[in-house]
Amino acid sequence: MRWENRQEGVFKFLRSEAVAQLWGQKKKNSSMTYEKLSRAMRYYYKREILERVDGRRLVYKFGKNSSGWREEEAAGSRN
DNA sequence: CTCCTATTTCCTGTTT
DNA sequence: CAAACAGGAAATAGGA
Numbered sequence: 562m563r564w565e566n567r568q569e570g571v572f573k574f575l576r577s578e579a580v581a582q583l584w585g586q587k588k589k590n591s592s593m594t595y596e597k598l599s600r601a602m603r604y605y606y607k608r609e610i611l612e613r614v615d616g617r618r619l620v621y622k623f624g625k626n627s628s629g630w631r632e633e634e635a636a637g638s639r640n
Numbered sequence: 641c642t643c644c645t646a647t648t649t650c651c652t653g654t655t656t
Numbered sequence: 657c658a659a660a661c662a663g664g665a666a667a668t669a670g671g672a
Contacts, residue, residue: 577659588669590648595660601647603662608646618656618660648668655661 570623570630577619 562580565571574580577595585593602621605611609624623630 588647593648597648597650599661600649600663604647615661616656643672645671646669649666651664653662656659 565620570627571614572621572623573617574619574621 562572562574565573574595581593581595581598584598585591602611605624606613609626611627612622612624614620614622
């Protein structure tokens, strides 16, 4: 992924399926797909872990219930 | 083992 | 046309 706006916590997935694979690895689920990961992401809007960013494909923004993305520089990834 | 909630899986329709 | 986006439903996973 790439940061669109580090301060605001806005990022964009460059290779959606690759990200889904990584997510799958972390959850030891080799059959994860972006379609399914994105469904979980959409539930995150509900929980306000993510804020909705419309009109921009593959762009998401961390919400107030998220944490840990402000300090990590050389970290792995994750919300 | 039970409860409960987060996440996954599936699906169908819309939008980009 | 190929990906994303959208949610409802139902099934699971895993932690308390």
